[in-house]
Amino acid sequence: MADESKAQASFSIDDIDRVIHSPARLLIMKILFVLEGADMVFLKTETGLTWGNLSVQVKNLEEAGYVSIEKEFVDNKPHTVVSLSPRGRQAFKNYRRNLNQILR
Secondary structure (H helix, E strand, O other): OHHHHHHHHOOOHHHOOHHHHOHHHHHHHHHHHHOOOEEHHHHHHHHOOOHHHHHHHHHHHHHOOOEEEEEEEEOOEEEEEEEEOHHHHHHHHHHHHHHHHHHO
């Protein structure tokens, strides 16, 4: 029991990654964690975010180095695919572990 209390004391809310902790970005990260990549239409549908908000949140994740963005044209229409970077995958694993530790 003492070891568990010590483990809990070693984690605090400051250990939570603020980039991921935003509800919109958390949804995006959760989706991308289980997929190799997702296009913006899929992310918009799954998250319920507006185009503008989705774009801003994906840009924030890109600036943090958590996602990579691939833009192309398919049938003369823009097609954007977002995927987790290795850094983003590790950050999400750390986020989950830290949050679990705090909630124990």
